[in-house]
Amino acid sequence: MQQINIIDANKHVDEKVKIGVWLTNKRSSGKIAFLQLRDGTAFFQGVVLKKNVSEALFEEAKKLRQETSMYVIGIIHKDERSKFGYEMEIEDIQVLSETEDYPITPKEHGIEFLLDHRHLWLRSKRPFAVLRIRDQVIRATYEFFGKEGFVKFDAPILTGSAPEGTTELFHIDYFDTNAYLSQSGQLYEEAGAEAFGKVYSFGPTFRAEKSKTRRHLTEFWMIEPEMAFMHQEESLDIQERYIAYLVQSVIDNCQYELSILDRDVETLKRYTHVPYPRISYDEAIELLQKADFDTKWGDDFGSPEETYLADHFDRPVFVLNYPKALKPFYMKPHPTREDVVICADLLAPEGYGEIIGGSERATDYNYLLNQIKAAGLDPKEYSWYLDLRKYGSVPHSGFGLGLERILTWLTLEDHVRETIPFPRLLNRLHP
Numbered sequence: 001m002q003q004i005n006i007i008d009a010n011k012h013v014d015e016k017v018k019i020g021v022w023l024t025n026k027r028s029s030g031k032i033a034f035l036q037l038r039d040g041t042a043f044f045q046g047v048v049l050k051k052n053v054s055e056a057l058f059e060e061a062k063k064l065r066q067e068t069s070m071y072v073i074g075i076i077h078k079d080e081r082s083k084f085g086y087e088m089e090i091e092d093i094q095v096l097s098e099t100e101d102y103p104i105t106p107k108e109h110g111i112e113f114l115l116d117h118r119h120l121w122l123r124s125k126r127p128f129a130v131l132r133i134r135d136q137v138i139r140a141t142y143e144f145f146g147k148e149g150f151v152k153f154d155a156p157i158l159t160g161s162a163p164e165g166t167t168e169l170f171h172i173d174y175f176d177t178n179a180y181l182s183q184s185g186q187l188y189e190e191a192g193a194e195a196f197g198k199v200y201s202f203g204p205t206f207r208a209e210k211s212k213t214r215r216h217l218t219e220f221w222m223i224e225p226e227m228a229f230m231h232q233e234e235s236l237d238i239q240e241r242y243i244a245y246l247v248q249s250v251i252d253n254c255q256y257e258l259s260i261l262d263r264d265v266e267t268l269k270r271y272t273h274v275p276y277p278r279i280s281y282d283e284a285i286e287l288l289q290k291a292d293f294d295t296k297w298g299d300d301f302g303s304p305e306e307t308y309l310a311d312h313f314d315r316p317v318f319v320l321n322y323p324k325a326l327k328p329f330y331m332k333p334h335p336t337r338e339d340v341v342i343c344a345d346l347l348a349p350e351g352y353g354e355i356i357g358g359s360e361r362a363t364d365y366n367y368l369l370n371q372i373k374a375a376g377l378d379p380k381e382y383s384w385y386l387d388l389r390k391y392g393s394v395p396h397s398g399f400g401l402g403l404e405r406i407l408t409w410l411t412l413e414d415h416v417r418e419t420i421p422f423p424r425l426l427n428r429l430h431p
């Protein structure tokens with residue numbers, strides 16, 4: 001008798017198999033017990049028929065408590081009534097560990113209660129589906145950049161400086177000197193690009209923003225490519241192909257998880273078609289003003305503005321060339337305008353806003369030095385970064401994708417906290 005995973009039930013129809021499972025819920029009548037089971041790969045139903053098992057086994061099945069771990073042995077059958085499509089007729093149960101008073105019951109619970117029990121909430125269907133999709137997006141990220149000829153280049157987590165200043169960074173006493181948890185690997189990726197041509201980092205980043213919005217975490221994961229000999233338009237081509245690749249990969253590999261989330265696959269398919277629309281910041285302001293937004297040139301966009309702009313199109317949309325005052329010091333100035341820089345944000349539709357921020361990087365040493373000073377930063381801390389403009393500087397571009405933000409959009413979650421295993425928030429450090 002073969003031991004299998006639930007996800008492989010379709011390969012063993014009408015076969016007798018053994019599966020290690022946990023019980024998520026149950027109900028029973030006088031003649032049948034329905035056990036809702038999971039094993040980490042999928043959820044399905046086990047059925048215990050009183051007429052086909054011993055009295056002792058049937059009574060044991062009826063008394064099982066939520067999250068009891070066990071082996072179940074039985075025959076796999078098709079079950080067209082369920083989303084999964086298969087179930088097991090159970091012939092035997094071997095209990096491994098009994099449980100009682102499991103805190104997360106099938107009833108509704110508040111979000112704070114669920115976050116307090118995140119170590120257990122992960123076992124529920126929706127977190128299961130979201131985090132399996134997260135795994136697929138990570139897998140597809142490595143595939144995409146590998147196919148595109150990028151080198152994975154790991155930036156440090158401990159830094160002595162920051163791409164956007166240190167006011168929102170976590171400070172660390174590093175052997176009697178100041179250090180910070182990284183808010184971005186970008187500056188180091190630029191060094192990598194001048195060594196390897198095309199590189200990307202993929203790792204945790206930290207921002208001490210005192211924000212309680214649905215789009216912010218204090219610890220999150222970023223994918224940050226940098227490309228030498230590349231202007232902004234070429235970078236936008238890579239960005240949209242990357243997003244389309246991720247969406248297609250989720251469609252191809254996560255049908256079951258998407259069905260758990262009731263995510264419409266036909267809607268997702270729209271986002272696999274490139275190129276995506278492109279509008280300038282100036283055009284975005286005009287669209288917002290025509291829609292009676294109280295927005296003037298020079299304002300940054302909040303969630304309502306980003307939602308309106310993205311929903312104006314049926315796919316993600318690039319907004320190009322924001323005012324210089326809104327963006328960090330390293331962005332390349334526009335060749336014909338003093339007031340904007342060569343940059344772009346990619347806004348996701350369905351109300352999810354910015355998922356990518358990127359730009360062409362400034363290459364002129366003196367311009368960059370003056371920008372660092374104007375930002376109130378110490379040029380000595382950025383001397384190594386300025387060296388990149390002294391020794392063989394080339395046109396180069398890059399961007400950053402927030403993993404949790406794109407997952408929130410792909411899974412239609414309300415908050416980024418539900419797209420990471422253990423969210424870190426302004427008011428949450430445990431579990």
